[in-house]
Amino acid sequence: MALPDxxxxxxxxxxxxxxxxxxxxxxxxxxxxxxxxxxxxxWRRVAVRAAEVRPGDVVADVAAGTGALAExxxxxxxxxxxxxxSFPMLHTGALRERAYPPIGRGLLWCTADANRLPLPDAAVxxxxxxxxxxxxxxxxxxxxxxxxxxxxxxxxxVLEFSTPTWPPLRRLYERYLTQALPLVxxxxxxxxxxxxxxxxxxxAWPDQAGLARMIxxxxxxxxxxxxxSGGIVTVHRATRG
Numbered sequence: 679m680a681l682p683d684x685x686x687x688x689x690x691x692x693x694x695x696x697x698x699x700x701x702x703x704x705x706x707x708x709x710x711x712x713x714x715x716x717x718x719x720x721w722r723r724v725a726v727r728a729a730e731v732r733p734g735d736v737v738a739d740v741a742a743g744t745g746a747l748a749e750x751x752x753x754x755x756x757x758x759x760x761x762x763x764s765f766p767m768l769h770t771g772a773l774r775e776r777a778y779p780p781i782g783r784g785l786l787w788c789t790a791d792a793n794r795l796p797l798p799d800a801a802v803x804x805x806x807x808x809x810x811x812x813x814x815x816x817x818x819x820x821x822x823x824x825x826x827x828x829x830x831x832x833x834x835x836v837l838e839f840s841t842p843t844w845p846p847l848r849r850l851y852e853r854y855l856t857q858a859l860p861l862v863x864x865x866x867x868x869x870x871x872x873x874x875x876x877x878x879x880x881x882a883w884p885d886q887a888g889l890a891r892m893i894x895x896x897x898x899x900x901x902x903x904x905x906x907s908g909g910i911v912t913v914h915r916a917t918r919g
Contacts (some may be wrong), residue, residue, distance in 0.1 A: 692791075692815050696763050699743070701869040703766040706744055709867040713859060721911050722747045724904070725808060725837040728915045731756045735803040738827060740792045740820075741810020744771030745785065747837070751806065752785045759802070761790040792820045797827040804828065808837040812883045821896030828918045834898055840905070840912035841885040847908045855880060886912050 702709065710718045725747060731737060733755035739748040742760035744767055751758040762768050768787045790796050792807070792814050805824040814820040824834055842848040855877045863873035884892065886909070890901045898916035905912050 692763070695813055695815075698869070698872045698875060699764040700766045702867060702872050703744070703764065703770045705866060705868040706767065706770065707746065709863065709873075710746075712866045713862055713873075717907055717911075718746075721837060721906055721913070722750050722808060724906060725806060725835050725913050726750045726754050728904070728913050729804050729806055729833055729835045731804070736801070737804045737806060738795065738797060738802045740790075740795070740805060740807045740824065741813065742771070743767045743810070744774070745787070746771070747806060747808045748785055759786045759788060761788045761792070761795065763789060763791055765789050793823055795823055795827050799826055800829045801827050802829065802832065804833040804835065806835045806837070809839065811836055811838055812879050818892055818896055821893055821898070825897045825918050830918060832918045834893070834914075834916045834918070836889070836893070836914040838889065838912060838914070839880045839883060840889070840909055842909040843905065844908060851910055886914075889914055
């Protein structure tokens with residue numbers, strides 16, 4: 679099967695992207711742990727802090743995958759809703775002991791299209807999305823949809839791959855993406871071919887300032903960002919006007 683067009687913006691085939699994530703679901707968490715060199719949990723914790731979760735806040739975690747970030751939000755006191763268009767990803771997360779039973783522990787699961795969320799206007803206190811915005815067929819539309827479901831002064835947190843700012847690290851990271859990552863993916867992933875898409879989508883994605891401009895254009899204000907791991911990953915935070 680051909681891999682979807684990784685370019686940000688309209689053009690990606692949502693059905694192909696969903697099928698890809700369906701295939702990687704069984705070993706998704708293991709692959710993330712190994713390919714991130716164990717940094718993925720740290721990145722999620724930084725995102726939770728950026729969301730400034732207060733006990734009882736309702737948070738929509740979009741493109742939630744197996745619910746790893748949603749579970750961190752729940753631990754911080756939020757009533758988290760894990761939304762993803764891949765049922766196998768949600769099912770994999772829901773079966774884990776840490777998130778079962780989801781309703782009784784403050785974590786709900788919902789299959790959903792990120793560009794058409796099944797939530798009313800101004801329904802949640804915050805929206806988070808980790809490593810999923812670049813996979814949307816239309817990221818700008820997704821950001822506007824997130825603004826629709828967030829209450830006034832509510833928060834947006836985007837955790838996403840980015841561009842290292844130090845040239846030596848940028849060159850090293852490029853070598854990792856093109857040479858080491860495919861080899862590791864073949865050893866730990868349930869669908870190694872899907873990780874070619876990961877590499878292409880990361881390389882095509884805007885840098886920190888470019889993503890900030892996209893967020894502002896979608897109606898958010900006060901955009902701030904923090905580089906993690908030398909800029910390999912960046913967390914952006916914004917507020918609904």
